[in-house]
Amino acid sequence: MGDSAGRGAGTPPPEDDAAKRALEAAEQRLRQVLGSTDGIVIELEADGRCLAVWTRGDELLAAPQDTVVGRTLVDILGPEVGPPMVERVHRVVTTGQFERFEYAMEVAGGRRWFCAEPLSLSPRPSATFFIRDITLQKTLELRLIQADRLASLGTLAASVAHEVSNPLGYISANLNFALSGMAEMRKALTGAQGAPDLAFLALTLEECREALDEAREGTVRLLHVTGDLKMYARGEDSIEGWANVQQAFESSLNMAQGTLLLRARILNRLQPVPLVRGSEARLGQVFLNLLLNAAQAIPEGAPEQHAVEVRLGVEEQWVVAEVRDTGVGIAPEHLKRIFDPFFTTKPVGVGTGLGLSICYSIVKGLGGEISVESTVGKGTCFRVVLPLRDGATPLPEPI
Numbered sequence: 431m432g433d434s435a436g437r438g439a440g441t442p443p444p445e446d447d448a449a450k451r452a453l454e455a456a457e458q459r460l461r462q463v464l465g466s467t468d469g470i471v472i473e474l475e476a477d478g479r480c481l482a483v484w485t486r487g488d489e490l491l492a493a494p495q496d497t498v499v500g501r502t503l504v505d506i507l508g509p510e511v512g513p514p515m516v517e518r519v520h521r522v523v524t525t526g527q528f529e530r531f532e533y534a535m536e537v538a539g540g541r542r543w544f545c546a547e548p549l550s551l552s553p554r555p556s557a558t559f560f561i562r563d564i565t566l567q568k569t570l571e572l573r574l575i576q577a578d579r580l581a582s583l584g585t586l587a588a589s590v591a592h593e594v595s596n597p598l599g600y601i602s603a604n605l606n607f608a609l610s611g612m613a614e615m616r617k618a619l620t621g622a623q624g625a626p627d628l629a630f631l632a633l634t635l636e637e638c639r640e641a642l643d644e645a646r647e648g649t650v651r652l653l654h655v656t657g658d659l660k661m662y663a664r665g666e667d668s669i670e671g672w673a674n675v676q677q678a679f680e681s682s683l684n685m686a687q688g689t690l691l692l693r694a695r696i697l698n699r700l701q702p703v704p705l706v707r708g709s710e711a712r713l714g715q716v717f718l719n720l721l722l723n724a725a726q727a728i729p730e731g732a733p734e735q736h737a738v739e740v741r742l743g744v745e746e747q748w749v750v751a752e753v754r755d756t757g758v759g760i761a762p763e764h765l766k767r768i769f770d771p772f773f774t775t776k777p778v779g780v781g782t783g784l785g786l787s788i789c790y791s792i793v794k795g796l797g798g799e800i801s802v803e804s805t806v807g808k809g810t811c812f813r814v815v816l817p818l819r820d821g822a823t824p825l826p827e828p829i
Contacts, residue, residue: 470561473552476523478503478516481556489538490563511535514707515546518797521817522548523557532564532795543568571791575715578788582718594656597648604641604648611638673708675749675816676700679742681710682717690721693728694736694756701742703749706816708796716792716800719785720753720812727757727810747818754811760804768802 470490473481480498488494493506503519504512511533518531528548534541543565549558611634618626618634679700690696724738741752760768769790793800797817804810 469563471549471558472561473556473558474503474519474523475554475556476520478512478519480506481554490542490544490561492535492537507535517707518546519557519559523551523555526551529797530794531797532568534568574784575712575788575792578719578784579715582715582722582785594652597651601645601648601652604645608638608641608645611635611641671707671709672705673710673713675703675706675713675751676742678710678713679717679740679751682714682721683740686718686721686725689725690738691733693725693730694733694738697737697739699739699741699743703742703744704818706749706796706818708816712792712796716789716814717751717753719789720814723785723812724753724755724757724810727755727759729758744818749816749818751814751816752811754809756809759806759808760802760810761806765802765804769800 468486470483470485472483475481479502480500483491483495483498485491485495491498492508493501498506502512503515506512507515515533518529521527522529530545530547532543532545534543536542542563544561545564546559546561549560551557615631615634615638618631683696683698683700687696721738721740728736728738736756738756739752739754741750741754743750769786771784771787790800793814793816799815801813802810803813
């Protein structure tokens, strides 16, 4: 059958053909534009399944372009890189919050760093991301991070030396005491006429045991100090994996303790929290920077009048960490610039002006937020929030 114009029932109207051709032409132009960019545009479902991908070539992809559509990120990227990527994609698609994130992976040209930024959401539901190669930028950033670590260790040199020399001192004293006691027991056993004095031997043996126990405690303390320093000082470029936030915070507190106690009492409110995606070394760098800032905000000489309070807990779907001090505070005109690179209110020669900027970069790279509240003459509170695995709620109020 046909219509009054003689067209067959199965033949689409000419205007439909024109619309289809226009759509195909527009899509071809879009592909040409997207293909000329130095990045990747990819549409992903909430479960990480690839619906479409546009890129100039395959050199930035983990698999050839014609093989990725219809596969999940876990299939394409593997079990190490894929799952955390899927979590972030799922969070963007289900919450509508445009979360920027970074990741590293092996491609044809070697190990590269990438930044993924959501462009739009679709009713499918899916999200379109623009992915840029940031390897050069990341290399420079990692050098700055390592330089800041070393600068912090320089600030801590005196207190770390004390933390090491103090246990070394009583290890040496207790070992000398134990050796002296053993010599007395040997003398009593080999040089005495008749039976040795068992009561004397028992007392000396117990004193030697106590001395060796104290020496062992000193070695454990040294192991903790050197272990914290090793974890903090080593360089790394991975932000993936699971991080124990409490352990990172406590390690930083251990390193900064000597410096803090010269200026303030330490109020420890750290509680166990779930693991988060990230790097313990990087989180430790954030916390150590915040602790050193708190110490430098408090004048020396009256530690009983000041306090540095550290808090760690969970609120809804967020891990929340705070460092609060009773120092001089930050002027309102400086607060808006506090996370800018090279901005500092400290005297010349004290600090690099990069610490808080690096803290901001690390926390944002882990999908979190860092903020500050301060009152001149009363003190300052820095607050770090990090998402739990399925965290996707608004940021919590201060704890």
